[in-house]
Amino acid sequence: MEFIDLQRQYMELEKEINEGIKNVLEHGKYIMGPEVQQLEKELCDYTGSKYCLTCANGTDALQMALMVLDIGPGDAVFVPSFTFMSTAEVVNLVGATPVFADINIDTFNLDPESFEYAVQKTVSKGDLKPKAVIPVDLFGQCADYERIESIAKKYGLFVIEDAAQGFGGSINGKRACSFGDISTTSFFPAKPLGCYGDGGAVFTDNDEIFQLMSSIRVHGKGTMKYDNVRVGLNSRLDTIQAAILLPKLHAFISSELELRNKWADLYTELLKYKVRTPYVPNGYISSWAQYTILLDDSEQREHIQKNLKAKGIPTNVYYTKPLHLQTVYLPLGYPKGSLPFSEEASERVLSLPMHPYMAEEMVTEICTALLAEL
Secondary structure, eight states: OOSSOHHHHHHHHHHHHHHHHHHHHHHOOOBSOHHHHHHHHHHHHHHOOSEEEEESOHHHHHHHHHHHTTOOTTEEEEEESSSOTHHHHHHHHTTOEEEEEOBOTTTOSBOHHHHHHHHHHHHHHOSSEEEEEOOBOGGGOOOOHHHHHHHHHHHTOEEEEEOTTTTTOEETTEETTSSSSEEEEEOOTTSSSOOSSOOEEEEESOHHHHHHHHHHHBTTBOSSTTOBOSOOOBOOOBHHHHHHHHHHHHHIIIIIHHHHHHHHHHHHHHHTTTSBOOOOOTTEEOOOSOEEEEOSOHHHHHHHHHHHHHTTOOOBOSOSSOGGGSGGGGGGOOOTTSSHHHHHHHHHEEEEOOOTTOOHHHHHHHHHHHHTTO
16 A cells, blocks of 8 residues: 555556657657646646746745745745645745744644734834735645734735645635745646646746746846846756656546545545644645554554554654754754644644545555544
């Protein structure tokens, strides 16, 4: 049993993927080839964003967003503590300071009240200028953008959607990668839409932001190839990866998102009376990058993981330590207990196998084995 069965997906899409790779090998346009432009257009069509720029990975996508908004030293960028390291480290990479806020334990996403409190505290302290917030669409579910964007507007902050795990999720029909001033996603292989290597994309409706990011993506290039008008990155998506992503995108739209929700619904039906299953608010659709339950504590989690592994059932923990307690961020001075829900989640979360190509028997087997350990 695989936690995410990419091999099975390849078997389903083998013909289309192989043909796409073969076409690239034949036309030889390995950098910024036609498949890249086609993918960007289709991603715009799907998400509803006006512009899409693919790039080398999801971390670069976030860094490009910060660079184009001219965020740097002396600026504060608000980040949920319960997320992957890249959301915060890009803030440091541009010279700004991450300010951590807590999550809503029900959704695992940025808590708007904690976010506003962090902004007020930063304003009161006066040593940093609040500049932006990066809400994360964790585990496939969009953050509470209605409240987050309202708070951001109140304090004059940019909103950068980190949809690395959220591609395909939506709120009342508005899809992930279309919220905020700039949205980003990742095509890391394990993501809801993943390539066979690294990849990412940036989305915006703003004409000026799009033009600036187009330059930043290619070393700060101006109108001429060797006229560099700003400092940028080397962050282009390889044409072969675009060719791989195109049939994957088509499958995601036609069947995979629906299948992810089918298996998530079955998990919830079988587990809801014994463990705390994921909460999806009314009007929200998750893309189920992970199916993550809450257990009693880390000891119970370790016991269950060990016994499920012995039965051939893989599990994972995302994440074992919140960002504000990571060694690199200890100098910022967040004491243990300062962001209690992020800390609680790190002690209690457990992610179960999730991918479109599961079967009812597989989900039932996993749930039966899990329930036997409770």
